[in-house]
Amino acid sequence: MKVKPVNHAKAAEEFLDDAPHLTFHDERLWDMRQKRDQQMHLLPEWQELRSRASAIKEHTLANLPEYLEQFEANAKKNGIHVHWAADGAEHNRIVGEILEKHGAKSLIKSKSMVTEECDMRAYLEPRGVTVTETDLGERIQQLDGQMPSHIVVPAVHKLVPDVAKIFAKNYNTDPNDNSPQSLAESQRMAARPVILTADAGMTGGNFLVAETGTFVVCTNEGNADLSATVPNLHIATLGIERIVPRMADMGVFIRLLSRSALGSPITQYTTHFRGPQKGGEMHIVLVDNGRSARLGMEEFWTSLKCIRCGACMNTCPVYRRSGGLSYGAVYSGPIGAIIDPTFNERKYSTLPFASTMNGSCTNVCPVKINIHEQLYKWRRVLAEHHELPFVKREIMHMAGKLMGQPTLYRTAINGTEVALSTLPRFVLYNWLNPWGKHRELPHPVKQTFHSWYKKNRLKDKKESQGGKA
């Protein structure tokens, strides 16, 4: 059976129809973007930091096998068990075996996008392991049976009443609790006993340091440090691309990460794990899952520089107005749109079209990934590899939906960035770009299309002769 491409437009439509959620989502993420800008303006060396971060990452990726070997040797020397997983299935098997060996039935974990990639909970739970997400947002998503909708703030698409309902069902709290403080306290109270009795703890990680065999975990809630230090068994899962050569390189990345992500100078916790704690056992699983293949994609390998800050998502007008879940993938937003197709080209074929090509993602990226150029390149690749009708229909549908609701462009962004506030024209211009021959249009924007068409007719005719469109 052929995999069906994610119907991003249809999913986004449902999100767009829900005004309170949409408005909050849009404004919350834009607020994170603005806080990031404020932090950036405080550092005259910001652009220098970005250049350094990019250069360090590119160097590391070009020397990845050597650095991974160096990391492995140092980590082993410090008493860490190092495992390698070619894909999600192998990752899950490795984790399952470690837990089984220890007779561990209760696993507490902090947020890890890699374990989402591997769909680890779905593997462990039928094998009798209770997995408890301890990050508040991730826990909300777990209880609601949803994927994280954002890589940094997993439940950002939910409002207080949504959380109150979920907690009421699972924690027996007041379904009408409208205080975020008391809901967060409910999570603390519910999590603490589980943490104190867990058999094993699991974390993700933000960085591997080759020089010392250290992995670094950046978090805010304290749940990752609890998960790592309360049980005597700590398993960490990281993608093989998360490595830097020297401990001294961490300065560049820590200074960029939280400022880009949340607009705070640093996360509340920046934790360096170099070996097991006294009496404890530590495992690290290095996960490939498509990364080594991506390294060989000439136009897309630099996406491996990503430090998962989420800044490109916060700034993206399409992401803000469609919600992470509409992408139907572990990674959403601009970064998702350029890496998801490497996991499953057909399934995620529509995602690179979910962009206005305004370039804002590229401008905010702390490691200088040319995200919007890669989006454009993916469109070409996908147009060559896949049937166009489906993709095209969906793009048009999405464009029509967005165009049809001018209030959606209201906004948060007024007057701050011309490119973003002129969304409708950009959406239209760019979504149609690869299809020079396309004639139908959502009617509210006929005018704009005509001016676009006049301007681009010749150029696009030429291009479409080269492609298969």
Added chain:
Amino acid sequence: MSSRDTILATLRANRPDPAAHELPPVAVLGDMDAGKARFEDALQLLGGQILLPQEGDTLATAIARRFPDAKIICSAVPDFEGTIRLEDVTSPQQAAATDVLVVRSPFGISEMGSIFLSEAQLNSLNSAAHLTQHIVVILSEKNLTANMHTAYVERPEFHTANYGVLMTGPSATADIQGVLIRGAQGVRSLSVWWE
């Protein structure tokens, strides 16, 4: 072939030309102010507090005033009594009953208001720093380093500690409708006491 060898072989075959991507020298950039005022501003921005002595205060009286309801005050330092010593706490379950933990940090980072703790300060019971409700951190101004670059370049702890955490204020979350809540799952408050 093992997955390890397959992955490494694929990386070797696929990687971009290493010669075209040199490693830049270590960066030490930005503001080099290693002062106390900068540290305090940064700490307070992230919700941390300064435990200020009043006339005639000792650490003990300052803690008593700041945490009047605290029953279990656990000390990880030789020069402060508390109600229990960290050496006498033997498990995370026991540590979870702590109201206030008093520790000494070997260094702080002025840029961020961060303090560092490792197993050396926590008597190898690392969870104690996160299970306690509140933490009081003794810090000396002379142990401040300017920023993240200088911290990673200068401090040997990053090369020696098995567990090394930079804590910057208390645990926090904004996962419910973007509302910032200080005191999420780890410590509810973090206070610095200058010595």
